[in-house]
Amino acid sequence: MAGMLTVFRKEIVDNFYDRRTLFTSLLFGPLFGPLMFALMTGLIINRTIDAADEALELPVVGAEHAPNLVAFLEQNNVELKPAPDDPESVVRDGTHDVVLIIPDDYPQRFRAGEPARLQLVIDQSDSRAAKNTSRARRLLSGYSARLGTMRLQARGVSSMVTQPIMIEDIDVSTPTGRSVLILGMMTYFILFSMLIGGMYLAIDATAGERERGSLEPLLTLPVARHQLILGKIAATCFYMLISLILTVTLFSIVLRFVPLEVLGMNASFSAGSALHTIVVMMPFILVGAGLMTVVASFTHSYKEAQTWLSAILIVPTLPILIAAVQSLKPAFSLMSVPSLSQHLLITEIIKNEAVPISWTLLSIASTTLLGAVLIWLATRLYQREAILG
Amino acid sequence: MIEVENLRKSFGKVAAVRGVSFSAADGKITGLLGPNGAGKSTTLRMLYTVLRPDSGRALVNGHDVVQEPLRVRQSIGVLPHSAGLYPNLTARQNIAYYAELHGLHGAVADQCVAALIERLDIGDYADRRAKGFSHGQRTRVALARSLVHEPRNVLLDEPTSGLDVMATRRLRELIRQLRDDGRCVLLSSHVMQEVAALCDQIVIIGDGKVVATGSPDRIRQQSGYQDLEDAFVHALQSGAS
Incomplete structure (x- = not known):
């Protein structure tokens, strides 16, 4: 035990002098997540606001054939543009997202009460333009529906005849519920910066120590090998914990400055939520430290360990991705999956939902168990002769 | 023996x-x-x-x-093929780390480390980081480190x-x-x-x-x-x- 403490203290001090470790665990990791998050949400918020307020630019060919329609469009925040010479080519090259063509026969058919043709020139393969094309289409169908109603009324028929069914959406999403999609990214960033925080120490303590040649004399000391490796893992955990606390703290600060309420969100991240997040995340430190040490123990050099770890670090974030794609709902059984359970729990915490204590406990228990298995594996690997490389 | x-x-x-x-x-x-x-x-x-x-x-x-x-x-005290010092630590810290791992603490450890620094003539660079040491300096510090517990066999x-x-x-x-x-x-x-x-x-x-x-x-x-x-x-x- 004394040996383990000595190793723990030395690794903390040693890595405190190492600029690379210090930079990634105390600066880059904790700053990267919150700032990236602020930037992304800022962009999303801007786009959403823009889409609602910005006028739709719509070049119209043959505007003179349908003055009423054009007036309707102008009332509905459409900025009419002069007709281009070749509507198809301006859409194809992306100058305009959509062009409206009012054919010459429009007034004649309109007066005759026949369906009057309108043409929208669009490029369906251009996903960026999809928002504007559907907006133009919606406006035109809205105009058509209004005319239809008026015509029926003129003939003394109630417009209800054409509406045998009426569909009403009952939206159950609360304002906070909507913010979850964006805030789901937060778990990912917290997890990532936590792992990065311990990465260099995990490499340095195993592959780095072997490469420097300092492992061999260390193994000739009267300290059991499992104490050496446990001391190193404990130091890795320490740096990950610092990184976690810094990241969550910065998040709670950043969230105050991101105007989430503009999106109708009501995400709050109080000191209590921050603390709860840290507690939920803490067992995962064991998994991360164990995993990184096991991987770094297999590799022959610092560089190799770095390459492997950058790839392996994606693994713990996979369940979060799957959860996002499948939009998994939190459930007791899912709490047994490390990383997924942390993601679901933290999302609930942000939503201010009451989290059953049994969920938190199961998450902590299952994650700690996996962490213990990985750390045990790391100590086993350290008993091998091949550890000297 | x-x-x-x-x-x-x-x-x-x-x-x-x-x-x-x-x-x-x-x-x-x-x-x-x-x-x-x-x-x-x-x-x-x-x-x-x-x-x-x-x-x-x-x-x-x-x-x-x-x-x-x-x-x-x-x-035993061991000087392996490569000295294997910790580059971020000073010579003194390197030696003290081994003293501690041998179970020496506090004033006893400090004295023991100081005595070795004196005996192996490391004093000039005892409080410099090992990063910039010459090969000879590294070897001496590593030897000092291997002797902290006064081993009978070297x-x-x-x-x-x-x-x-x-x-x-x-x-x-x-x-x-x-x-x-x-x-x-x-x-x-x-x-x-x-x-x-x-x-x-x-x-x-x-x-x-x-x-x-x-x-x-x-x-x-x-x-x-x-x-x-x-x-x-x-x-x-x-x-x-």
């Missing part, structure tokens, strides 16, 4: 050590002499318990390296390789001091002159086996060559045939 009996070690199909026996007495410098790849380092590594022998037996101060590795490690793997003339002379002097303290010093080398200048007893290893043992004089006598290098080559050739 180190006693080795018929030690064997293979890595996969390669037999690195094929039955090595010798003994190294207290108050004597014993040299393991042999060409590169003869099995010197592997033998030392088994003695300082980072490798496990396939068969045979080795005792350090009467403790078996396989049965009681922790007791063995308490009674094992050195090619201690002077890569050192310049002055550094080599100073290191040899330190090694002789260790012998004069009554310790058992066991070192490996592939340089004939080094072993001849330093050792009281020589164990010549070739191809994983002991091909000759004895004092430098006795080895000269046995082979019939006056020059020790000729004697060394002769011993290796007759051992191989």
